[in-house]
Amino acid sequence: MKGKISVKEERCKGCGICSYFCPKQVLRVDELGKIRVIKPEDCIACGQCELRCPDYAIFVDRVAEQKEKSEV
Amino acid sequence: MSARLMQGNEAVAEGALKAGVRFFGGYPITPSTEIAEGMAKLLPKVGGTFIQMEDEIASMGVVLGASLAGRKVLTASSGPGISLKQELIGYAAAAEIPVVIVNVQRVGPSTGQPTAPSQSDVMQARWGTHGDHSIIAISPWSVREAFDLAVDAVNLAERFRTPVILLMDEIVGHLRERVELPESIEIYERRKPKSTRAEGYQPYKPDEDLVPNIANFGEGFHIHVTGLIHDETGFPVGSPKVTEESIRRLHEKIDRAGDEIIKVEESFMDDAEFAVVSFGGTARTAYEAVAEARNRGIKIGMVRLITIFPFADKILNDLASRVKGILVAELNYGQVVNEVRRAVNGKCPVKLCAKYNMQIFEPEEILKAIEDLAANQDQTYTVHSTGFEKVKDPEEVENTGGDD
């Protein structure tokens, strides 16, 4: 299972909670104080970032992996 | 309805109930407790709710919550309790929540004289809570009028979405009289929203009379109510324009309706050359003094303030054009007298007959002040327990360019 991360940038305050709790270092707060998805391919859709985002700015949707998808 | 012997406080409870009050929150305090006791007994009989709260602040909070949920509400207290209620009286003014607060006045400041009559919370009724705001305060002089004004207070609170102070005093609160209550009364029902949520309903958008039609909680409007300065949506806004408009509207919705709200009662005024201005329980004594002064040939009448706030500025200013002097009789150190002087604005001398020693006026005391007023003596009176004192009133001398 992979995750697709979406960010509502206007809500993000760059607190870094999501990146801190990301087990795969997928996220980083950039110089402008907004969260960036730096390694989207590493996301395992654990949802830790979305769970504790105090600003409802980051969301992870589970997506089937490419291979499985083509079989569907 | 047949005649009954009834106490003033009891009449307030009955009147409020008749006007549709279905929620009371209160805290015990002398001399207002009979109102709470009456409500505790009467409200559940009509499916209403009585709750005794942990303190006066909570009593105010609980009735505001109930009002927002659609009930007509009442709370009652006396001086020290009214001081505690001030915080949320301001909230009611700001958030425009209909509520009636009864103050059965006793001697203050602080714990003062808990069982003794006074009229010394008049200016507190106007300015007790912080910030610019409007208020309505009305004061009855009889048991029957306590009933009538309780009805009026409820109607005015609903009509203008404002706190209304029913300014009783211990005299009327504990007075027992034979009263005949009216068969039917007029009731003002709270206005409903004129548009739906989908149509962009705004709870604090005022009607032409500057009063908004705020939905009750639970009606699906999802309104937001706050004590912060807010715009027509009800949400806080940190803008000078909105702040100014909001504060102005709170005043104007009541000020503009002066003709509708303000009630005074004139007696013996047709040919009067002098006038006594009084209110509440003291007006009963003043009336007797005025009648006796008439017997003695003094052309004096009486103007009884039923509405204390908004103050009857125009009526008193007109009165000053008709008479040579005004005597204000009040059971305090001198409060309404200053309002009268402000309204009269130097058109005629305004004298004070004050008393603040736990005891109500004797008619002779006011009569003596009337005789001196008619004799054009430039004096102000304080009635002491030891006798009658005449005091030079420096302010009065200044105002009228006195003759000494």
Next chain:
Amino acid sequence: MVERSYEKFFRQNRLPHLWCPGCGNGIAMKAIVQAIEKIPELNQDNTVIVSGIGCSSRASGYMDFDTLHTAHGRAIPFATGIKLANPKLNVIVITGDGDCTAIGGNHFIHGCRRNIDLTVVLFNNNIYGMTGGQASPMTPLGKKATTAPYGSIDRPFNACHLAEAAGATYVARSTAYHVQHLVTMITGGIKNHGFSFIEAMVQCPTAYGRKNKMTDPAKMLEWMKDTAQMKNVWDKNPTDEKFPIGVLYQSTAGEIDYSSAYEKVIEMAGGI
């Protein structure tokens, strides 16, 4: 992305909220709407959110229900009036540690005592945040605040103990780290037919953290993770080093809630 179903409970035009970056209040507010969403009987028309004054209490403005932002400390009396006037409404109170246990302390214990059917969620950030970091009755001993520059010497309240002792029939605690657990605790509170109290520990990196060498909100959350223990674990070895979370007390005595008790009064008085 798929729009989250709880978003409908927020007033979208009011977001983003005013809380500081990393503030835990947002987490607790989301937990409340997720708890509401879990209970089919509750909807946006029959649920009222009442708050006091302070950082926590700004939550009401963001939530798309009938909402009431009262005066400092007074949320519970207002909420009591709403519930008694219309017992069909579900009333949820959002308050803070200063709002609830200092200026509103008397209302808090009496709400508990009456067992009025309210769900009170206290966002405990251990500090007065909105006024810039003054000590509250829930600031831990020795912690610094602008009004306790040498460390607080005031013994703090344990608000959960207080609620239980005063008569609340459901008392729970969770943290902004344990989000799903917090949702469960609030859900339990809403379902309880009586006075429910949930302490939600939230991080305040700005006013509390800065004074106490904890400026990183994520690290504050990690502290909660490391220091909180499920009640059944903590009970085996109660220690001040840790604090228990979970349902700390739930009455089994079947106490009647205040509105239901008053219905009996109406019956006795022969009312309608």
